Amino acid sequence: MLDLNDIVVFARVVEAGSFTAAARLLAMPKTTVSRRIAALEREVGVRLLQRTTRSLRLTDAGRLYYEESSQALQALEQANLRLAEVRAVPAGTIRISAPVGFGDHFLAAAIFEFLAAYPKTKVELCLTDDRLNLIENGIDLAFRTGILEDSTLIARKLGSTQRILCASPDYLARRGAPDRPADLVRHDCVIAGPSAANAHWMLEGADGQETVAISGRFAANEMRAVMAAAIAGYGIAQLPHRVAAACIADGRLCRVLDSYTTPAGGLHVVYPSSQHLSPLVKAFIELAARRLNAGNGATGEPAIISR
Numbered sequence: 001m002l003d004l005n006d007i008v009v010f011a012r013v014v015e016a017g018s019f020t021a022a023a024r025l026l027a028m029p030k031t032t033v034s035r036r037i038a039a040l041e042r043e044v045g046v047r048l049l050q051r052t053t054r055s056l057r058l059t060d061a062g063r064l065y066y067e068e069s070s071q072a073l074q075a076l077e078q079a080n081l082r083l084a085e086v087r088a089v090p091a092g093t094i095r096i097s098a099p100v101g102f103g104d105h106f107l108a109a110a111i112f113e114f115l116a117a118y119p120k121t122k123v124e125l126c127l128t129d130d131r132l133n134l135i136e137n138g139i140d141l142a143f144r145t146g147i148l149e150d151s152t153l154i155a156r157k158l159g160s161t162q163r164i165l166c167a168s169p170d171y172l173a174r175r176g177a178p179d180r181p182a183d184l185v186r187h188d189c190v191i192a193g194p195s196a197a198n199a200h201w202m203l204e205g206a207d208g209q210e211t212v213a214i215s216g217r218f219a220a221n222e223m224r225a226v227m228a229a230a231i232a233g234y235g236i237a238q239l240p241h242r243v244a245a246a247c248i249a250d251g252r253l254c255r256v257l258d259s260y261t262t263p264a265g266g267l268h269v270v271y272p273s274s275q276h277l278s279p280l281v282k283a284f285i286e287l288a289a290r291r292l293n294a295g296n297g298a299t300g301e302p303a304i305i306s307r
Contacts, residue, residue, distance in 0.1 A: 006040040007069050009033055010048065014066050018056055090280040091120035097134070097142035100127045100224045107143065110291040114284055121280065129222045134272050140281050141271040143288075145240070153270045158289050163238045163262040165203075166253040170233040177256050178236070181205075181212045188235030191219035192226045201238060203260040238262065 009026065013033065016022040023030040041048055048062035058066060098107050111123050126132070132139060134153065145161045167177075171188075178184055181203050191199045196219040202211050218229045223243065230237035231252045239253075241261070247253040269285055 002043050003036075003039065006036045006043070008073065009036040010040055011066060011070050011073055013037060013049070013056070014058060014062075019051075089120065090118045090283040092278075092280050093122040093124060094140045094280050094284055095124045095126070095138055096284070097126045097128065097132050097137070097139045099129050099143065099145060100222055107288070110284075110288045113291055114287050117287070118283065123284075134270070140278075141269055141285065144268045144270055145266070153272060155268045155270045156285065156289075157266050157268050159267045160264040161267045162241050162264050164241050164244055165236055165256045165260065166230055166239050166244050166248065167236040167256055168231055168233045168252065169254055171230075171235065172254060172256070174233075177254075181210045181257065181260060184212050184214050184236065187214075189214040189216040190226050190229045190235045190237035191216050192221070192223065192238060193219055194221045195219055202263060203257070204263050205260045209263065 009022065012025055013019060013022040016025055019030050019033050019037075023033045026033065037049060044065065046061040046065075047059050048065055050057050050059055096107070096111070107125070111125060115121060115123060126137075126139070131144065132142065134140075134142060144155075175187060178187060181201075184201070189199070189201075191214065193199065196216055199214050199216075199219070200211055201214055202209055204210075216235045218234050220226050220229070223240070226237050227239055227243065227247065229235070230239070231247065236256060239247075244253060244255070248255055269288065271281060271285075
């Protein structure tokens with residue numbers, strides 16, 4: 001099988017004018033240079049160089065081979081230079097998937113900073129609370145919260161997430177505020193999920209974890225709809241802390257059961273493979289990790305996703 005390294009050695013011998021000079025340029029023993037030239041001649045089936053103790057010259061076949069192969073080597077060198085430029089300055093299109101609430105409130109800022117820092121890049125953002133198949137949907141990386149499913153994806157933990165309980169001032173004026181988790185059975189709850197049937201919340205407080213059965217008139221598997229229902233007064237909702245903070249600050253929501261949160265879940269970025277990770281994807285992951293200030297609990301090391 002033709003070895004590209006043998007062709008490189010051949011070109012350097014021709015350009016240097018001798019085996020000795022080529023060996024010096026290539027930082028290899030003269031015997032290795034001679035052995036590689038002999039291997040190349042066996043592979044192509046013709047003599048490329050006429051060698052004597054005092055001179056070295058190209059055969060006709062060798063001259064033709066050098067002219068053609070040197071052009072190919074120059075093209076490869078140019079490709080390597082271009083690739084080095086791509087590695088140094090990310091360029092191209094990156095497709096990202098993220099949960100709706102996370103993308104709306106935090107990821108957009110990271111994307112805008114990324115686009116400003118790397119003018120040759122484009123970002124296509126898919127906001128969905130569904131966990132898309134990255135390979136089938138052409139997604140380069142996705143942000144995931146909570147427990148990760150078994151997968152062959154690579155995951156990097158960026159931090160932890162928690163949810164808090166919130167309701168609108170109007171709802172609380174009509175129904176009152178719960179004093180303890182057990183009181184939730186007498187309240188309408190906005191349920192994050194496809195169905196309101198057999199819904200449960202796990203809450204964590206000073207005395208440990210409690211699981212309470214909940215019910216309500218509205219369920220949705222999309223966080224933006226859950227938040228909208230809570231703001232509209234349809235019940236108490238369990239919302240990501242960061243997502244809820246802006247609504248609490250402007251008075252659209254009030255926190256209830258202040259001393260309780262959900263058990264901490266992971267915030268991960270996942271991608272199909274750690275092999276040959278593109279500079280574009282790597283640059284975005286690093287920027288997003290810094291921009292989202294997700295150092296707490298972050299390992300910084302990629303790992304195969306497991307439960």
